Amino acid sequence: MGIEEARRIMMNHFANAARRFGLSELYGYIYGVLFFADEPLSLGEIAEKTGYSISHVSSALKLLESVGLVTRIKKPGDKKAYFTAIKNLKEWRKAAYYNKLLEDVQQTRINVQKALEEIEKDKSEEAEKIREKLKFMLKRNEITERIIKLLIKSDEEKLLEKLILCLDELEKERA
Incomplete structure (x- = not known):
């Protein structure tokens, strides 16, 4: 059984x-x-x-x-x-998650940039608030894109082990 x-x-x-x-x-x-x-x-x-x-x-x-x-x-x-x-877990994760995430992150960047262009000349207070939120989103999106590209291109297991060590260090500092 x-x-x-x-x-x-x-x-x-x-x-x-x-x-x-x-x-x-x-x-x-x-x-x-x-x-x-x-x-x-x-x-x-x-x-x-x-x-x-x-x-x-x-x-x-x-x-x-x-x-x-x-x-x-x-x-x-x-x-x-x-x-x-696809039976290789590393390739499966890339195919199922990382590439789709990367596609979404890249589309997000395109749309945020378009939105920023739309309010570029608007000097109102509301436009400034939106611009700040979009710029923050763009910066976070850029970091996310870099991390996903690293996961796709690198020896994923070694990278993940290093990321875990960094996270452990951050948790120790906060404790």
């Missing part, structure tokens, strides 16, 4: 992770099926293993592929598309 229970625990974990991101549990189950698969699976095989319809699985695979958690593979001489999950 150990192996099956371990699979069940992880399948539920993937389903709950999908729910935390506001998605159907289907996304987690698909990822879980592909995570445990020894070889790439076809759309039909994934639908069969998850119990969901081919159309639902197809839609979910498009999203999972777009965020980099699933890769589409073509086999020579076979017209079917096959899918595999």
Whole structure:
């Protein structure tokens, strides 16, 4: 029962992770099926293993592929598309979190800069308050962007260990 229970625990974990991101549990189950698969699976095989319809699985695979958690593979001489999950945790975190966070941070920067341009000539007190808030937001956003880029480019584990040491030092100073 150990192996099956371990699979069940992880399948539920993937389903709950999908729910935390506001998605159907289907996304987690698909990822879980592909995570445990020894070889790439076809759309039909994934639908069969998850119990969901081919159309639902197809839609979910498009999203999972777009965020980099699933890769589409073509086999020579076979017209079917096959899918595999990213299984390297470091690459998974980059694909699922860091790249999407970076995209959001970069879009935030663009929008804050546009908003600043809109009130550039306005010298009113209200515009000045908004400008200060936006400049603060831009500065925080810049720091966030640098941290995410570091996480993407560096040996993540070593960087995280150094960040933890810095956080521990800050906590000691505050105590």
